[in-house]
Amino acid sequence: MGNLCACLSPKPVNRKKPAKRIANPPAVSSNSSNRWNRIRSSRQEKLDDALIQEQARAAATIILQQHNGNLPFDRSASLRYPTSGSKKNQLPRSSSSRARSLTDPLLQPHQLVNQDIKLDDLETNHFVLVHGGGFGAWCWYKTIALLEESGFKVSAIELTGSGIHAYDTNNITSLSQYVEPLTDFLENLAEGEKVILVGHDFGGACISHAMESFPSKISKAVFIAAAMLTNGQSTLDMFSKQAGSNDLMRQAQIFLYANGNDQPPTSVDIERSLLRDLLFNQSPAKDVALASVSMRPMPFAPVLEKLSLTDIKYGSVRRFYIETPEDNAIPIALQQSMINSSPPECVFRIKGADHSPFFSKPQALHKLLVEISKIPSI
Incomplete structure (x- = not known):
């Protein structure tokens, strides 16, 4: 982003007129040439x-x-x-449990964090980022940079068959197989170490599975435009609530049948021509281009799997939800339905964010993640 002044500087206006082509131009004396150079330099x-x-x-x-x-x-x-002094420019305090409205501030990473924050005083300064279906660890590149430049430790997980993980997505037959890289990571954490688990999209179901398995290793769980399910519910169950209301999703889905057309689908991909409208309608073109060459099909079996979540394990982990109001993949009404079905500790909202706020509103997302990390233990 460069320095602060560079971020705010206007683009210089090009006032040059088209050059005139003159045949056999007259000779220019050195004195007049020097004078012109001095005038131009002064301007x-x-x-x-x-x-x-x-x-x-x-x-x-x-x-x-x-x-x-x-x-x-x-x-x-x-x-x-x-x-x-404008109220519109002020960010909400973390003590409020009301829905938040944040836009994307045009500031450097160190300016997004309160100067009095002491990372050593936090329960944990380690974020673990879990991507959504079809995405990969690559989608967090802005969030990783912002958090690391603010002094946090960050780990971005590559789920089975996603990103650069060398595995055929069509061979994934269960949620536990899909999230194995995440559960292996948590299992190998040092004794007593805790992390803040962040899940996006289908990554919400993935971190829920991990919360049930490793509740003592997770300080907080953050759901970003994510599937936040209840016990006995599958992601497909969640999406069925909006059946008939999301034509764009139905148009964009491409089901793949690696085991034959007479068998259930093995994975689902997104039609590239509809990628922007569905997932990145507020995101920069360069990030849409990155996604168009990086996204992979999402395994279908985990979407069908019903989660087993208990109050004593999953319910013991503090949950936070970040709403994305311009979301075309998981519309805001569906997000709020999940929130009402299983209320988290606090709900935030990033104004103007599409389904992928790590692209469309990266600095506002960063600000919220840092704010959540600072919320003290109850």
Whole structure:
């Protein structure tokens, strides 16, 4: 992102007129040439000075806001002169259990974290990121960079048959097989070590499975636009609640039958022409391009599997949910239905986020993850 001033600087306006082509141009004396160079240099210096002054004013505005206790402004406000004291620019406090509304602040990683935060005082500073169906560890690249630059430890898990994991997705026959890389990771944690488990999309069902198996190793669980199921429910059961209401999902799904067309599907892929509309409708084009060449089919058997979740294990882990209101894959109504069926400790919302906030609103997501890490033990 470069330094703060570079982030805020406007693009220089190109005022050059098209060059005129003149046959046999007259000779120019060295004196007039030197004079023109001096004039051009003087104009450039004035433009540079004006640009530096504008950058300095913008940076000073942010510094004053932070000094006075105001929080970072968002893209909907002026990038040069944000209105100080505006409620729209203030981020909500973690003590509230109401749904949150965050936009994507245009700031550096170290500015997104309160300066008084002491990582050593947290129950854990280790995040474990679990991708959704069809995704891979690659989708977290922005989140990994932001968290690590803020001093956190981050592990992004590559689930079986996902990302660069060398396994045929069509041969996955159970949820436990699919999440084996995650359960192996948790099993090998040092004695007494805890992590914050973060799941996106179908990764919500995956971290739920892990919470039931390793509750003592998980400090908090964060569901991001994720399948947050109840005991005895499958992900397919969850999606069936919106049957008939999500035409885009039905159009985008491509079922694969590795065992023959007379057998149940073995995996499901996404039609590339509908990828942006379904998963990345608010995301940058470069991230959509990355996804279009990186996503793999999702195993179908785990989607059918009903979870066995108990209060004494799964229920003992603190849960938090992050809503994505512009989501076309798991619409906000379905997210809220899951929240109402099994209320987490706290619900957050990232304003303007699509199904993939790690692309569409990476800094707002980062801010929330850090805020959740700071919530003290009950």
